[in-house]
Amino acid sequence: MKYITQDIINIGVSDFEVDLFEGQYSLPNGIAYNSYVVLDEQITIFDSVDNRFSKQWLDGIEKATGGKAPDYLVIQHMEPDHSGSLHDFIKKYPSTKIVANSKTFTMIDRFFCIDCQLDTFVVSDGQTLCTGKHSFTFVFAPMVHWPEVMVSYDSYSKVLFSADAFGTFGVYEENQQFTASEWAEEASRYYIGIVGKYGAQVQALLKKASALDISVICSLHGPALRENLPDYFALYDTWSSYTAEKQGVCIVYSSAYGNTQAAAKLLYDKLSEKGCDVLIYDLARCDKARAIADVFRYDRTVFASITYNMSISPYMHSFINGLVERNFQNKKVAFIENGSWAPAAQKVMKGMLEKCKDITYLENSVTVKSALEQSSLEAIEKLVAELTQ
Numbered sequence: 001m002k003y004i005t006q007d008i009i010n011i012g013v014s015d016f017e018v019d020l021f022e023g024q025y026s027l028p029n030g031i032a033y034n035s036y037v038v039l040d041e042q043i044t045i046f047d048s049v050d051n052r053f054s055k056q057w058l059d060g061i062e063k064a065t066g067g068k069a070p071d072y073l074v075i076q077h078m079e080p081d082h083s084g085s086l087h088d089f090i091k092k093y094p095s096t097k098i099v100a101n102s103k104t105f106t107m108i109d110r111f112f113c114i115d116c117q118l119d120t121f122v123v124s125d126g127q128t129l130c131t132g133k134h135s136f137t138f139v140f141a142p143m144v145h146w147p148e149v150m151v152s153y154d155s156y157s158k159v160l161f162s163a164d165a166f167g168t169f170g171v172y173e174e175n176q177q178f179t180a181s182e183w184a185e186e187a188s189r190y191y192i193g194i195v196g197k198y199g200a201q202v203q204a205l206l207k208k209a210s211a212l213d214i215s216v217i218c219s220l221h222g223p224a225l226r227e228n229l230p231d232y233f234a235l236y237d238t239w240s241s242y243t244a245e246k247q248g249v250c251i252v253y254s255s256a257y258g259n260t261q262a263a264a265k266l267l268y269d270k271l272s273e274k275g276c277d278v279l280i281y282d283l284a285r286c287d288k289a290r291a292i293a294d295v296f297r298y299d300r301t302v303f304a305s306i307t308y309n310m311s312i313s314p315y316m317h318s319f320i321n322g323l324v325e326r327n328f329q330n331k332k333v334a335f336i337e338n339g340s341w342a343p344a345a346q347k348v349m350k351g352m353l354e355k356c357k358d359i360t361y362l363e364n365s366v367t368v369k370s371a372l373e374q375s376s377l378e379a380i381e382k383l384v385a386e387l388t389q
Ligand code: FEO
Pocket: 077, 079, 081, 082, 145, 146, 164, 220, 221
């Protein structure tokens, strides 16, 4: 059992079995589904876990409570990674009051055919539940990450139960030491991939949270955050306001026979030589979520694609769609295109980015007509100069 405070225990589980989270995000170090027990005059549980871990979670509840039935189960988020064990919980604890908002109860009906009358406590935004020493205020956080999401603030322990917010992929060891910037590597892949579209809603939640005196953030994924909390809030403010976290260039490319790759790599080498912070991703082979996160984190992006079927590489097409649907904005952008007889990639890529706000296109771009030659080499030199000026 992992103690958050002397009477708050994380009884969540670690999942090293699932290959792709939400069917798309790789998990090289697994993922944690956190669930919390708060021991007080009345016992409260926050959220459940994926249904593959129901038994382990129910055993954890029993151990933490000493066999007492919980008085409340608070459901902050209905995505199945957190609600999947709800049905098994209700079968075991039919008298426990289910605490959630009205949107959540609608989703419970849609996800589960509950064959008994639930004892419910329907909460409104800002409503409080007192269980003895602890007093929980429920703060609605719609679209961080689903519409029913709410977070809960315990004024006694100063713990913010933050639902998906401040979560991350990966399983941390108990007492593992880490800095906010180390946490940010996977947390940015998680945040930008999953919640990146909803920056305005995250900003609204941060505004509400700024009024609270918070000692510990307990999210539904990853470690409890206890130290240097302003650093984590600053990262979330940066990501959710679509402000670049890093000054540097992210090059993303898709190549057919290596010539577009050669142009992208030459640009990478020349920028590196000049001391620029630069990353490069082959979109056919990289972790797309990693590349999306880094494109959001860096202030400049270079897109390099072949012309294919008078459009662009399908990998680049899918990648740019992934950026646009996450509200990609506020960047400097340049292009490298390749086309042996009718290069069209730049026009197509620019057209796809038309919906994005505050994109500044660099004056220089590179057109390769098959392989690198004198004019495309000169164009790369000019692009390097503009990217580093
Ligand atoms: Fe971890 Fe949106 O569920």
